[in-house]
Amino acid sequence: MDEDDHILPKDFPELKNDTFLRAARGEEVEHVPVWCMRQAGRYLPEFREFRAGKDFFETCRSPEDCCELTLQPLRRFPFDAAIIFSDILVVPQALGMDVQMVAGKGPTFPEPLKEPDDLQRLRSKVDVASELGYVFRAITLTRHKLEGKVPLIGFSGAPWTLMSYMIESGGSTTHSKAKRWLYRHPEASHALLKRLTDVIVDYLLGQVKAGAQALQVFESHAGCLGPVEFKVFALPYLRDIARRVKDRLKESGLDNVPMIVFAKDGHYALEDLSQSHYEVVGLDWTIDPCVARQRTGGKVSLQGNTDPCALYATKECISEIVKTMVEAFGTRGYIANLGHGLYPDMDPESVGAFVEAVHTHSRRLLNHK
Numbered sequence: 001m002d003e004d005d006h007i008l009p010k011d012f013p014e015l016k017n018d019t020f021l022r023a024a025r026g027e028e029v030e031h032v033p034v035w036c037m038r039q040a041g042r043y044l045p046e047f048r049e050f051r052a053g054k055d056f057f058e059t060c061r062s063p064e065d066c067c068e069l070t071l072q073p074l075r076r077f078p079f080d081a082a083i084i085f086s087d088i089l090v091v092p093q094a095l096g097m098d099v100q101m102v103a104g105k106g107p108t109f110p111e112p113l114k115e116p117d118d119l120q121r122l123r124s125k126v127d128v129a130s131e132l133g134y135v136f137r138a139i140t141l142t143r144h145k146l147e148g149k150v151p152l153i154g155f156s157g158a159p160w161t162l163m164s165y166m167i168e169s170g171g172s173t174t175h176s177k178a179k180r181w182l183y184r185h186p187e188a189s190h191a192l193l194k195r196l197t198d199v200i201v202d203y204l205l206g207q208v209k210a211g212a213q214a215l216q217v218f219e220s221h222a223g224c225l226g227p228v229e230f231k232v233f234a235l236p237y238l239r240d241i242a243r244r245v246k247d248r249l250k251e252s253g254l255d256n257v258p259m260i261v262f263a264k265d266g267h268y269a270l271e272d273l274s275q276s277h278y279e280v281v282g283l284d285w286t287i288d289p290c291v292a293r294q295r296t297g298g299k300v301s302l303q304g305n306t307d308p309c310a311l312y313a314t315k316e317c318i319s320e321i322v323k324t325m326v327e328a329f330g331t332r333g334y335i336a337n338l339g340h341g342l343y344p345d346m347d348p349e350s351v352g353a354f355v356e357a358v359h360t361h362s363r364r365l366l367n368h369k
Ligand SMILES: Cc1c2[nH]c(c1CCC(=O)O)Cc1[nH]c(c(CCC(=O)O)c1C)Cc1[nH]c(c(CCC(=O)O)c1C)Cc1[nH]c(c(C)c1CCC(=O)O)C2
Pocket: 036, 037, 038, 039, 040, 041, 042, 051, 056, 083, 084, 085, 086, 087, 088, 089, 101, 105, 106, 107, 155, 218, 220, 264, 341
C-alpha cells in the first residue's frame, strides 16, 4: 500500500493565502483573487505528457494522479485557488451508468437513458463513500500537498446538466433529447433530477469533509433552457443543493464553505441565482459586469468573466481587457476568472499574463482608494 493511502482529512497545513475565500465572502482583499476554469488542462505541456496514453476516468480514479494534475498549474502561475482535477460525469457513473471519454469526441454514454423506464437501470441507493471515495481521497491528499498555498475548490455538475448528459449521451447543440423529457415526461424528469440532487448533496458534503474549502456547482447547460424551464427544472434543485449542503455542514459541526453557482448562458436567471443560497455567482462572458452587479444587487460576490478567446490576444491587449473588467466589477466581492474553461490550444504564457494583469490592476485600484 502506498503511504498516501493513510493520509487523513485532518492536520492540514495552515492556509497562507485566503484571498479567494475572503472575496467569496465579500470581505476586504489586498488584490483581486484569480483562478481559471480548466486550469488543469491540455494547454499545459506537462499535463499532456502526464495524461498521455492513460484513460481519462482511470486518471480520475487515481488520487495521486488527480493531485499531481491539480498542482501542475500552481507551479507555473500565482493562482489564488486550486480546483481538484476530476470531472462532473463521475456522478452518473456512481449512479451505475457507463461513461467513456472518447478522444476527439468527448464524453460518451454507450447506453444513455431513452425513456422513463430506463430510470430503473440506475442504482436506487448510492453510497458516495464507496462509489466516489476516490475523489475524497484525491481532495485529502491534495490539501496536504498544497501546503496551504491556496484554498482547494471541490465541485459537482448540477442536476439538469448531468441529466442532459445522461439522456443525450454526449455533447449536443439542441439538447432536444433531454428537453423532450422535460416537456413529455415532466414527472420522470423531476424524479431523475431529485435523485441526482440527493447524490450531489452527499457528494459535496463528502468533499468538504475530505478537505474542500469551497464548492462550485456547474450548470453548464443552462443556456439551452429558457427562463420558465429553468425555474421549474434547474433552479429548485440548485437551491436545494446549497441549502441542504449548508444545513448538513452545520449539523456536522463543520464550518460553512463558500459555494459558487456557475450557470453558463443562464443570465436570464441572474436575479434568482443571486438569491439561491450561493455566496458567489459565476458569469460567462456574454454579460456586462456592471449589468451583472446591478441585477444581483450586491447580494452576492461575482466570478468571471473574460471571454476565454481574449487569451489569443497579445499580452498588452490581455492587460487592457483585464483592466476594464476589474474596474467594472470593482475590487470587492469579486473573483476574476474566465467566462468558461481554457482551451487546449491556448498559450500558457497568455494565462500567466491574465493572472498577472488581475493582480497588478487590482492592487493599483486598491492602493488608490
Ligand atoms: C461539462 C463539463 C464536463 N466536465 C466539467 C464540466 C463543467 C465545466 C464546463 O462547462 O466545461 C468539469 C471539469 N472537467 C475537468 C475539471 C477539472 C478541474 C479544472 O477545471 O481544472 C472540471 C472542473 C477536467 C477535464 N475534463 C475533461 C478534460 C479534457 C480531457 C483530457 O484531459 O483528456 C479535462 C481536463 C474531459 C471532459 N469532461 C467534460 C467534457 C465536455 C469534456 C471534453 C472536453 C474536451 O474534450 O475538450 C464534461
